[in-house]
Amino acid sequence: MPLYKDEAIVLRTHKLGEADRIITFLTRYHGQVRAVAKGVRKTASKFGSRLEPFMAVEVQFYEGKSLDIVNQVEILSAYGKEIVSDYPSYTAASVMVETAEKLTSELSSPQQYLLLVGAIRSLSNRERNPSSTLDSYLLRALAIAGWAPNFELCVGCQKPGPHNAFLLSAGGMVCEDCRIPGSAIVDSETSALLAALLTGDWGTVSAAGESSRASASGIVAAYSQWHIERGLKSLQHLERE
Known part of the structure; x- marks a missing residue:
């Protein structure tokens, strides 16, 4: 069987038989990979905790007919150990890996991986x-998946903002003329915060008030659920700070 190696993040695991697990990885160059880790549930397993969710690993796979087989695993970064010790971080990470699993496929997606x-x-x-x-x-x-929201221009008429309403189905802010029933009213600070979250402007994010953060989180959650098929189950358990 052909061998291949790649960097990966462990997305999830589930039991197979008495001693094995099926591991779902998001790899850097091979997209999403589901592979069997044989004997990993045994106490003496050489893989042990290397194949737990949120771990960054380098994996060597045997290419199989339906599922690949994990041959070797080396830890790149043991992120899981720190994340599981903090519940808000754990629930946030759980939403992230579920999102990654639903937005990726077996096709290569280095941007999503990174x-x-x-x-x-x-x-x-x-x-x-x-x-x-x-x-x-x-x-x-x-945004990488093709659903980038627009927080600057009105998505209806392209009028420059800031605007004070977000229309979920249209994917962005709308002006007074384009606003329709069902649009979420958004104050100027929340609108600026949403744009900052998208672009990575952490100065603006850090300066935002608690009310704006809560409002922005609600819009982001609704927008994510709108576009991701079958929604995100892990959002139900998310602990917000």
């Missing part, structure tokens, strides 16, 4: 508020 690695690293290092890190990740991941 975005996820950066967000997981930020959570592990406690660089920023987990909620803000998650909101920024979700907006950027959706």
